[in-house]
Amino acid sequence: MWLLFLLLAWVAAVVSCVRVCRTAVVTGQARQRTQDTPPDSDDAHAGLTLYETAYLSGGPHRLADVVLVLMAQQRRLHLAHTGWATVVDPVGQDPVERAALTAIGPEGQCRIPDVRTALSGTDAVRGLADRLVDAGLAAPAAIRTAVRQVRGAALVVLSAAGATYWTAPSGEPDRLVLAWFALPLILTLGTWAIARAESRPSTGWATEAGAARLRQEHPGVRDRRPAPAPAGLTGLALHGPAVLVDPGLRAALHSSGA
Numbered sequence: 114m115w116l117l118f119l120l121l122a123w124v125a126a127v128v129s130c131v132r133v134c135r136t137a138v139v140t141g142q143a144r145q146r147t148q149d150t151p152p153d154s155d156d157a158h159a160g161l162t163l164y165e166t167a168y169l170s171g172g173p174h175r176l177a178d179v180v181l182v183l184m185a186q187q188r189r190l191h192l193a194h195t196g197w198a199t200v201v202d203p204v205g206q207d208p209v210e211r212a213a214l215t216a217i218g219p220e221g222q223c224r225i226p227d228v229r230t231a232l233s234g235t236d237a238v239r240g241l242a243d244r245l246v247d248a249g250l251a252a253p254a255a256i257r258t259a260v261r262q263v264r265g266a267a268l269v270v271l272s273a274a275g276a277t278y279w280t281a282p283s284g285e286p287d288r289l290v291l292a293w294f295a296l297p298l299i300l301t302l303g304t305w306a307i308a309r310a311e312s313r314p315s316t317g318w319a320t321e322a323g324a325a326r327l328r329q330e331h332p333g334v335r336d337r338r339p340a341p342a343p344a345g346l347t348g349l350a351l352h353g354p355a356v357l358v359d360p361g362l363r364a365a366l367h368s369s370g371a
Contacts, residue, residue, distance in 0.1 A: 114280055115290050118273040126297035129259075129266035130304045136259040137308070160330055164209055164241060167350035169251060169319040169327055173233035173242070179350050180213050181228065182362055186346075192365035196225050208237040225365065250323035260308050267301040270294060327351070 161169070167179040181198060184190040189202035200221040205211030209232075216231035217223040232238060245251035274294035281290075319327060348356040354366035 115277045118277045119290075119293055122270040122273040122294055122297045125266040125269040126301045129263040130300060133259045133263050133304055133308050136255045161326060163346060163350055165245060165250075166327065166330075166347070168238075168241060168245060169323045170351050171353060172318040173238050174229045175350065175353065176209070176238060176241075177213065177229040177232045178354060178366055179346060180209050180232075181225065182349055182357070182366075183346055184210060184213070185362060192225070192362055194361055194364040196365060198223055198225050198228055198365075209241070212237040245323065250320060250326055251318060252320050252323075260305065263301055263305045263308060267298060267305060270298045270301055274298070 163179060163183075164176055167176040171178075181190060181192060185192045189200075189204075191199040191201055193199070198217055200214060200217055203214055203221070205214050212235035213228065213232055216228045216235065242251060242254075246253050274291060277290065277294070317324075345356075345358060354363055357363040357366070
């Protein structure tokens with residue numbers, strides 16, 4: 114039985130470590146291509162949009178909160194303190210707003226956590242994320258996924274070692290058997306530590322360059338939408354729902370798991 118547990122531990126360790134190495138190579142090549150490609154003159158001098166700021170600061174869920182609050186402030190959505198979003202005006206003014214309305218669904222009412230999840234997978238949000246990644250401002254999702262996978266593999270190794278101990282006859286497994294589990298554990302923990310150290314600026318949503326861009330433009334974040342971005346929305350994009358002045362909106366986002 115212990116051989117099966119050991120095989121599981123080694124498979125999890127090797128697969129996760131190979132994925133981390135492969136992701137590091139691909140990400141490094143993409144980053145090099147980005148550095149070698151001169152930025153477009155218009156994009157180089159343009160400020161971050163409100164949506165871009167939200168994504169770099171808190172990812173797609175922060176972006177969802179921003180678009181929901183924006184539409185609520187314009188009386189096109191109603192956000193209840195119980196965590197429900199209700200459509201008042203079913204007309205979106207940009208692709209992200211239209212995606213949010215689609216995420217709410219044809220019934221015109223949906224739980225805010227469900228809206229966040231559905232909106233994160235829409236073409237509008239993925240397109241915005243891809244543009245930020247191509248510009249070197251946002252971290253590719255593969256980096257966060259690879260780091261989580263190798264951390265999960267370490268937990269699998271520990272679980273397999275524990276299962277071997279508890280299923281051993283009389284609770285006295287051979288120490289040499291348990292020692293075999295130390296090798297994949299060292300491999301996964303070492304790889305996880307190196308991956309965390311190497312990708313630490315990118316394990317959030319913004320890369321080091323993206324974080325520097327946010328610091329440079331805070332608090333005067335420029336919005337490319339027709340109307341200027343209210344200061345409250347800029348604060349929400351940068352810091353999350355806790356900074357909202359309206360207690361009703363703050364309760365709606367917090368009660369829904371923000």
